[in-house]
Amino acid sequence: MTxxxxxxxxxxxxxxxxxSISPKASITEAARIMSEKDIGGVLxxxxxxxxxxxxxxxxxRRVVAQGLNPSNTRVEEAMSAPLFFIDANAEISDAARLMATENIRRLPVMDKGKLVGILTTYDILTIAPELFDTLSILKAQPKSRESKSRRNDFMIGWCDSCSEWCDDLREVDGQYLCGECYFEHVGSET
Structure with missing residues (x-):
């Protein structure tokens, strides 16, 4: 029972x-902000x-272990992308499931195309620790075709082709496309 x-x-x-931080900022600057704010990541x-x-x-992994100089390395060179987003009106159980299947700890939260917050595993753990029992089971299971289709239910963000906001992105050839651009792309292949 839920x-x-x-x-x-x-x-x-x-x-x-x-x-948040600019992609052009240095890793040193990002690390300083993370240290000052006592956080594990920046958007x-x-x-x-x-x-x-x-x-x-x-x-x-991408700077220190590679022997790069943090002062000369830009954030865009080390950041994780593309982002997964979650809608502000989604249930936290859906967010937790997305975090588990994609092995991520932070989700930007969107409401009608506007960034309104960030959800972390810590946020969920403090309010609903029982979700993490379910998550550990999900993480132990190999990803299946079904989990990939479920992942698409959560894909919201900007279309890589037309830059319009979309709450139903589809991944095609490494790009995330809105419905219109998806059908244009699929139609051009036939």
Whole structure:
């Protein structure tokens, strides 16, 4: 049986203050912000659009372990992209499932095309720790065709082709497309 807490909406649990950085900033600057704010990741925003996430793990794996100089390495070189988004009105159980299947700890939260917050695994853990029992089972299962189709239910963001906001993106050849661009692309292949 699903608990009432797991049916809470993302907007009820998310963190509203968003710490962000430019993709052109240095890793040193990003690390300083993360240290000052005592956070494990920053949202990367370019021209008022979220384009990636930079986490402590990204810095360790893509900068430090590669022997790169953090002062000379830009955020865009180490950030994780593309982003997965979650709608503010989605249930936190849906967000937790997306986090588990995609192995991510932070989700930008959108409401009608506008960034309104960020949801972290910590946010969910503090309100509905029972979800993490389910998540550990999901993570242990191999990804299947079914889980990929479920993932598409959550794909919202900007279309890579026309740059319009869409709450039903479809992945085609590594690009995320809105319905109109998807059908134009599929139609051009036949």
């Amino acid at each position: 608990s009432i807490r797991s049916r809470l909406l993302v907007k009820d649990v998310m963190t509203r203050s968003i710490i 990367v925003i370019d021209e008022n659009k979220p384009v990636g996430m930079l986490t402590e793990r990204d810095i360790v």
